[in-house]
Amino acid sequence: MADAEVSVVLSDDATVHALNRRYRGKDRPTDVLSFSQREPAAEGPPLPEVPGLPPVLGDVILSVVAASRQKAAHGVTLEEELALLTVHGILHLLGYEDETEAGAQRMRLREQAILQG
Numbered sequence: 001m002a003d004a005e006v007s008v009v010l011s012d013d014a015t016v017h018a019l020n021r022r023y024r025g026k027d028r029p030t031d032v033l034s035f036s037q038r039e040p041a042a043e044g045p046p047l048p049e050v051p052g053l054p055p056v057l058g059d060v061i062l063s064v065v066a067a068s069r070q071k072a073a074h075g076v077t078l079e080e081e082l083a084l085l086t087v088h089g090i091l092h093l094l095g096y097e098d099e100t101e102a103g104a105q106r107m108r109l110r111e112q113a114i115l116q117g
Helices: 013-024 064-074 078-093 101-116
Strands: 005-011 032-036 056-063
Touching: 005 078, 013 032, 013 056, 013 064, 032 078, 056 064, 056 078, 064 078, 078 101
Parallel strands: 005 056
Antiparallel strands: 032 056
């Protein structure tokens, strides 16, 4: 996909925790959440394609608080950690998964390739 629209929201642990609990059934904070707008919602039709505009992939919600905690463990700056989380979230919108070891490895390799660009 050459062009697409993604919204990125910089948030905090409490907000991401609430979203994770409500939409994923996981009662804990996380560093990044992705919400696809390409997959039809159970309660309605998918968003229509608008001629002349790029398709809307979805939303990436980042916890800046989590990124700030994680940056030291990863030996990077806050900006670098946020870049990684943003790429990670967008890859989820593109269909990558990290629930399996093979999927996580594929995702890590793609993240590295994008960030080293």
